[in-house]
Amino acid sequence: MQNFDAVLFDAGGVFVLPDPTVLGPLLAPYGGATDIDMHVRAHYRGMAVKSAKGSAEKSWHEYNLAYVESVGVPADEIAYAAHVLDSTRNAYVWRWPLAESVAALAALVAAGVPVGVVSNASGQIEEVLQRSGVCQVGHGAHTSVRVVIDSHVVGVAKPDPGIFDHALVYFEGIERHRIAYVGDSVTMDIGGARAAGLYPILLDPFDDHLGADFHRIRSLLELL
Ligand SMILES: [Mg+2]
Numbered sequence: 001m002q003n004f005d006a007v008l009f010d011a012g013g014v015f016v017l018p019d020p021t022v023l024g025p026l027l028a029p030y031g032g033a034t035d036i037d038m039h040v041r042a043h044y045r046g047m048a049v050k051s052a053k054g055s056a057e058k059s060w061h062e063y064n065l066a067y068v069e070s071v072g073v074p075a076d077e078i079a080y081a082a083h084v085l086d087s088t089r090n091a092y093v094w095r096w097p098l099a100e101s102v103a104a105l106a107a108l109v110a111a112g113v114p115v116g117v118v119s120n121a122s123g124q125i126e127e128v129l130q131r132s133g134v135c136q137v138g139h140g141a142h143t144s145v146r147v148v149i150d151s152h153v154v155g156v157a158k159p160d161p162g163i164f165d166h167a168l169v170y171f172e173g174i175e176r177h178r179i180a181y182v183g184d185s186v187t188m189d190i191g192g193a194r195a196a197g198l199y200p201i202l203l204d205p206f207d208d209h210l211g212a213d214f215h216r217i218r219s220l221l222e223l224l
Pocket of ligand 1: 012013014185
């Protein structure tokens with residue numbers, strides 16, 4: 001692996017997922033499983049389908065269908081369950097921390113690696129990351145990061161490379177190609193980071209993107 005001097009991260013799908021302890025019981029009446037691991041798997045399945053279809057950031061239709069199918073909703077209930085999922089999931093439900101990612105972030109920071117977060121969000125992501133025990137900007141109870149950029153706050157969203165400029169001012173002196181950007185969306189994260197001149201890496205825990213022409217990791221621990 002290339003050596004990096006700094007790492008920027010996406011938030012959704014990297015540190016936090018749509019809360020499976022909410023979505024499990026939500027989808028159970030339509031035949032969905034409540035098993036946490038199945039919901040984690042369903043998120044990445046949904047993201048892979050969303051990326052394959054080239055869906056825009058705010059278009060979650062393909063994701064919803066793939067998600068409910070992945071947790072075992074039978075064919076005749078998929079459309080209805082996907083509608084219920086879409087009606088329930090909101091920015092604040094993206095709050096369930098991925099323990100391995102949280103641990104990897106802490107270890108990177110402990111190793112002296114400058115890190116930050118750049119997220120397409122709704123104005124909530126900095127507080128959600130703090131409440132979920134992932135990180136905060138500056139000193140605090142959790143891992144300290146240099147900056148958390150929220151697309152709603154700065155008014156520009158991935159894949160527009162301009163969103164990264166808001167973070168890169170906190171990484172002065174580090175060349176862009178020496179800064180990795182880790183996300184779970186090919187369209188938003190790989191595309192956006194490439195356009196910004198960063199080094200894109202896809203978090204692909206289930207190898208949904210075998211053969212892709214970009215760097216993939218199965219766990220943030222690989223960054224160490
Ligand atoms: Mg994401």
